[in-house]
Amino acid sequence: MSAKKKIAVAVVFAALGIVSVLLGVSQDAATRRFFAAPLVLMAFMLHVVLFRCPHCGRWRGMSIKKIKRCPHCGEII
Structure with a gap:
C-alpha cells in the first residue's frame, strides 16, 4: 500500500471519529463512547501500525509529509 493510501485510510477513520463525536454531542454519553471513541482510537492505531520503516520496523513519527x-x-x- 502506498503512503498516500495509508494516509487516506487514517484520515478517513479520524474524520469519521470526529464527525461521530460532533454528532454525538446531542446524544447521551454512552452512545458517544460506543461509536466515536473506537473510531478515533482506530485512526491513531492505524497511523502507528501503517507508518513504520520497512527496514528497521520503527515508527516514523506523526509527520504526514513525505519522508524519503x-x-x-x-x-x-
Missing part, C-alpha cells in the same frame, strides 16, 4: 529516509536507520523508504 527513515529518521532512525537512514535507509531509503
Whole structure:
C-alpha cells in the first residue's frame, strides 16, 4: 500500500471519529463512547501500525509529509 493510501485510510477513520463525536454531542454519553471513541482510537492505531520503516520496523513519527529516509536507520523508504 502506498503512503498516500495509508494516509487516506487514517484520515478517513479520524474524520469519521470526529464527525461521530460532533454528532454525538446531542446524544447521551454512552452512545458517544460506543461509536466515536473506537473510531478515533482506530485512526491513531492505524497511523502507528501503517507508518513504520520497512527496514528497521520503527515508527516514523506523526509527520504526514513525505519522508524519503527513515529518521532512525537512514535507509531509503
